[in-house]
Amino acid sequence: MxxxxxxxxxxxxxxxxxxxxxxxxxxxxxxxxxxxxxxxxxxxxxxxxxxxxxxxxxxxxxxxxxxxxxxxxxxxxxxxxxxxxxxxxxxxxxxxxxxxxxxxxxxxxxxxxxxxxxxxxxxxxxxxxxxxxxxxxxxxxVDNDLPITDCCPGFGSVAKYVAVSMMEAGLDVESMAKTSTKVFIMEVMGRHAGWITAAMGLAQTKPGIAPHLLLFPEIPFDEEAFLAAVKKNVEQYGYCAVGVSEGVHDKDGKFLAESGLKDAFGHSQLGGVAPRIAELVRGKLGLKHHWAVADYLQRAARHIxxxxxxxxxxxxxxxxxxxxxxxxxxxxxxxxxxxxxxxxxxxxxxxxxxxxxVEKKMPRDFITPDGFHITAKCRAYLAPLIAxxxxxxxxxxxxKYARLKNVAVKKKTKTDFAL
Amino acid sequence: MxxxxxxxxxxxxxxxxxxxxxxxxxxxxxxxxxxxxxxxxxxxxxxxxxxxxxxxxxxxxxxxxxxxxxxxxxxxxxxxxxxxxxxxxxxxxxxxxxxxxxxxxxxxxxxxxxxxxxxxxxxxxxxxxxxxxxxxxxxxxVDNDLPITDCCPGFGSVAKYVAVSMMEAGLDVESMAKTSTKVFIMEVMGRHAGWITAAMGLAQTKPGIAPHLLLFPEIPFDEEAFLAAVKKNVEQYGYCAVGVSEGVHDKDGKFLAESGLKDAFGHSQLGGVAPRIAELVRGKLGLKHHWAVADYLQRAARHIxxxxxxxxxxxxxxxxxxxxxxxxxxxxxxxxxxxxxxxxxxxxxxxxxxxxxVEKKMPRDFITPDGFHITAKCRAYLAPLIAxxxxxxxxxxxxKYARLKNVAVKKKTKTDFAL
The missing domain is CATH 3.40.50.450 (Rossmann fold)
Incomplete structure (x- = not known):
């Protein structure tokens, strides 16, 4: 039966x-x-x-x-x-x-x-x-952090979305940098594992183009090294595109997204590491910036x-x-x-x-020694997943997205259950 | 010759x-x-x-x-x-x-x-x-604000991008709202004219789905009316998706994006009306929120x-x-x-x-009387542009995006010109 x-x-x-x-x-x-x-x-x-x-x-x-x-x-x-x-x-x-x-x-x-x-x-x-x-x-x-399986359904599509988006925004910034934005920051999901951040790296199909820098949750944020790298890229290529994980934190484990922004009432403002990084770039380097936070757009992007x-x-x-x-x-x-x-x-x-x-984070050898980009090994892993x-x-x-009828099954138990 | x-x-x-x-x-x-x-x-x-x-x-x-x-x-x-x-x-x-x-x-x-x-x-x-x-x-x-011409090249593609993105993110939020995010806010470009904001409205192909509310630069922001509308939508549909123009301002012309956020050094934080609206929703209504800022992604999105x-x-x-x-x-x-x-x-x-x-703004009859959505007339105007x-x-x-050789023409003038 x-x-x-x-x-x-x-x-x-x-x-x-x-x-x-x-x-x-x-x-x-x-x-x-x-x-x-x-x-x-x-x-x-x-x-x-x-x-x-x-x-x-x-x-x-x-x-x-x-x-x-x-x-x-x-x-x-x-x-x-x-x-x-x-x-x-x-x-x-x-x-x-x-x-x-x-x-x-x-x-x-x-x-x-x-x-x-x-x-x-x-x-x-x-x-x-x-x-x-x-x-x-x-x-x-989307976080791609399940163990044993080579990858997780949901991740490849986010990866494709963020790689394509970074590539496109990079072309935009590159063509405007002479008189406009010098530093572009794009924030993506992945609080504990940097897989989605890594996928943005696929957009850099040749040296010097976006993204120039990636900030992983696996690598404690080093403000000085980061600002120096931004400065160097702007000097060398005219602009710097940065991909950043929402989960980037300092060496004490404190999320950057939670550090320092206050609203008009003095309350800490939650979320948004991209604006925080942007503020840093503006304050310390005096460079014009723009930032994007893809949020749900990235994990819902069935169109790509x-x-x-x-x-x-x-x-x-x-x-x-x-x-x-x-x-x-x-x-x-x-x-x-x-x-x-x-x-x-x-x-x-x-x-x-x-x-x-069990949470599978990025292996250290998927990240370049300086902590700011992905290695060839990482590319070889990621590339087929967005194909x-x-x-x-x-x-x-x-x-034309489906909307089901979602017909309810008649209840058979006599009891209500309080969650 | x-x-x-x-x-x-x-x-x-x-x-x-x-x-x-x-x-x-x-x-x-x-x-x-x-x-x-x-x-x-x-x-x-x-x-x-x-x-x-x-x-x-x-x-x-x-x-x-x-x-x-x-x-x-x-x-x-x-x-x-x-x-x-x-x-x-x-x-x-x-x-x-x-x-x-x-x-x-x-x-x-x-x-x-x-x-x-x-x-x-x-x-x-x-x-x-x-x-x-x-x-x-x-x-x-992308702003679609040139006069005389029915529309401006560049706008239709941004319009399609923001409509598709809002539709997709809306499906995401709708399916999670029971135990997660109740209010989703997506910020788009268009500092003075609400055309891009209006295009998000195309995603609402039937009542009750995203976006529920749109905030136009043509309509001074009314905090009380907005919060009441958010509350009503969450009660009625379980969630509320909001599309907002970067140029939304209050009745005195002050941009919301500039109102009140300060960084750790006490400097005003520029940009980001979405986080500002999100903070308002959290502070005044106590609802869980998420926000996205599409920024350059929207105007570079050749893929869609x-x-x-x-x-x-x-x-x-x-x-x-x-x-x-x-x-x-x-x-x-x-x-x-x-x-x-x-x-x-x-x-x-x-x-x-x-x-x-000359700047062409949204006609008032393209916006619903309450100021929070687009009219049928506006839909009829916008729909063909994203087709x-x-x-x-x-x-x-x-x-596979083109990169030209961009071969320089030999200079013929003897003088340098300082910009």
Whole structure:
């Protein structure tokens, strides 16, 4: 007898997380012998706790296919981390109550480090609470910081976006520098790991062009060395383009984004390391500057998604279902790089015990000795991940992004659950 | 006997200003009877004053064609406004000296309001200094604020970029709002005119989705009304996406971007109205926020250029040459909209006396009565301008943008000119 599946999006969404959803749903539809319905959690895992389930069976094949072209989280995502079963048994019992009511035997969580931890804990329900459940994690994070897997679905598209944006803005600044902006600063995501910052480096396809300097969270910010490098680049090339991670901090671990800016009421101003760096450049070097903060634009930019990333996101969703129907639980599909030139990859499998809560930072040999750029080794790693274009369809000048019906499944439990 | 032409890029560059350059150069190459060489000014008009000319004849047809795919200013642009001939006769005499030395009989300046003024003044050299010169302005400005022309080359592509970006970021925020960011703020260019801000409004293809609110420079900022509107949208839709012009100011004309933020040294922090609005939302409403500042990314985004805009940019460059060889001087090609549905346009001609220094702001009936969004009339105006995609070629995941050889023309004047 087939059992139903639960799928939830978790943590920050990406340009291709919906492609993983499509991979899960389309593949489940091919395994009717094992999987009945696929219920998606409204607002991620919260949907399981509150019994707000979405019946993906109400969506047409075309609608599910269109998810591949649509950024954001089509069912809603959530930042919500389950505590351990010892600390919050109530939540796990509630999950079992809801799963039992809807005969859910498969659990797919589509997220990053924290979500892998949640998925691992849910996979342990079987033993701990005696409820038979197969739980597989589907990797997703723009931060690219999951271990074991060569890269993470979501990252390649952000990487492509920031590299293209830096290349374009660089051409702009370069052509204006004679009489206008000398220093341009672009801030990107990645609080603890510098992968996205590194990807901006791909735009520098020859010496002297943007970006000239990169500021990684892995390298403590050295104000003096940075200002000297800016000055040198402006003297040599007429301008200096800087890519900076939101997570850049000083040697004491203090985030630059939190250092010193106050609003009119004297409150510390949160966020925005780019304006902080810009202020420094203006104050100490007296150079005209401009700055950009890409924020959500970078991780939602489906219009410039990487084809490689899109394919991998879909493949991970597909593999998760295939693992599950074969009885694997507490695992995650990984991307295995079998060759860099030409780039080849395949799907592997890793136990969540080795994934959960482990953060993969940039290796030191991916960063140049001076700490301000990426090495050839890093380029060789990154380049294939942004390869290929996969444009969404357009209508009247705008992308035609899918909006699902998201039909609610009738509640079966008698109880409300307070989060 | 053919005479040579001088072409210069002026003011802020765009995603398609090089397409206008291609239009000028390719069309000039078809009029060998009238036009000999096309010299481009290195760093715009400065190149004429310093006699730093680039021989575009050294570039292959393929290289010139590739300009259509390349953002930024391929020859360098400059922010430099000529004073009147009465006030700075020296500059005009220098122009004549350089033009005479290189037998330049045609002058093309590719820019916005200020540049139109410069072009007009140069067109008057003929009478004032007795040097025969045909001067035609090629319109370009992301701000879309030139009069007479229906729209300005450069604007359609920024408009498409900001509409797509807002749509994508909106999907992101919408899917996360339950447990994360409630208010998202995206800042765009347009210090005096709200056209770019208005274009973000195109992303709202149905009620309740992003952007919920737009803040125009044409509408004095009303803090109370704004905060009430944010609150209402968050209550009704779960989140609120705000598009804001860098030029938003209060009723006394004071820019919000300049109001109140101080750095660690107590200096006023320049720029960034988005963080200022974000701070307001956090302080007064206690809502979690995120903000983005697109800055140069928006006007350099050739990867998502509007096909309509690209075609018009090229057509204006082409028309400028055609006007010039017919003997028209002191004029500018305009875009004439002959039909909105279906959208049809043709090239017109306007005298620079009616263009120079006139700024076209948003008509009040393009903005809703409450001042927070665009009207149907505005949508009908904007929609065709972002229509069509015109992707650049890619190589290894990155756009293949042209880099010209920019071969210098040997100097012929004996004098150096101090700017």
């Amino acid at each position: 087939p059992r139903n599946a639960f799928y939830a999006q978790s943590g920050g969404v990406t340009a291709v997380i919906n492609a993983s959803a499509a991979g899960v749903i389309e593949t489940a539809r091919k395994h009717r012998k094992h999987i009945g319905k696929v219920y998606a959690g409204r607002h991620g895992i919260l949907g399981a706790l509150t019994e707000e389930l979405i019946d993906t069976g109400k969506e047409s094949p075309a609608a599910i296919r269109a998810l591949k072209n649509t950024p954001g989280g089509a069912f809603g995502s959530a930042r919500y981390k389950l505590k351990s079963i010892e600390k919050n048994r109530r939540e796990y019992e509630r999950l079992v109550e809801v799963f039992k009511a809807h005969d859910i035997g498969y659990f797919f969580l589509n997220g990053g480090n924290d979500s892998a931890d949640t998925c691992l804990k849910v996979s342990q329900i079987s033993q701990a609470l005696g409820y038979p459940l197969t739980a597989v994690h589907v990797p997703k994070t 998604a990487s084809k490689t990333d899109l394919d991998q996101a879909y493949a991970c969703g597909k593999a998760a279902v295939e693992f599950a129907v074969k009885g694997h639980s507490g695992v995650m599909p990984t991307i295995v790089r079998t060759s860099s030139k030409p780039y080849r990859w395949k799907i592997g499998m890793a136990p969540l015990t080795e994934i959960a809560n 290929g274009e996969a444009y969404p369809p357009y209508e009247g000048g705008l992308p | 053919p005479r040579n032409a001088f072409y210069a890029q002026s003011g802020g560059v765009t995603a398609v200003i090089n397409a206008s350059a291609a239009g000028v150069i390719e069309t000039a190459r078809k009029h060998r009877k009238h036009i000999g060489k096309v010299y481009a000014g290195r760093h715009g008009i400065l190149g004429a004053l310093t006699e730093e000319l680039i021989d575009t004849g050294k570039e292959s047809p393929a290289a010139i064609r590739a300009l259509k795919n390349t953002p930024g200013g391929a020859f360098g642009s400059a922010r430099y406004k000529l004073k009147s001939i009465e006030k700075n006769r020296r500059e005009y005499e220098r122009l004549v000296e350089v033009f005479k030395a290189h037998d330049i009989g045609y002058f093309f300046l590719n820019g916005g309001n200020d540049s139109a003024d410069t072009c007009l003044k140069v067109s008057q050299i003929s009478q004032a200094l007795g040097y025969p010169l045909t001067a035609v302005h090629v319109p370009k400005t 250029a509007s096909k309509t805009d690209l075609d018009q940019a090229y057509a204006c460059g082409k028309a400028a040459v055609e006007f010039a060889v017919k003997g028209h001087s002191g004029v500018m090609p305009t875009i004439v909209r002959t039909s909105s549905k279906p959208y049809r346009w043709k090239i017109g001609m306007a005298p620079l006396t009616e263009i120079a220094n 069509g995609e015109a992707y650049p070629p890619y190589e290894g995941g990155l756009p």
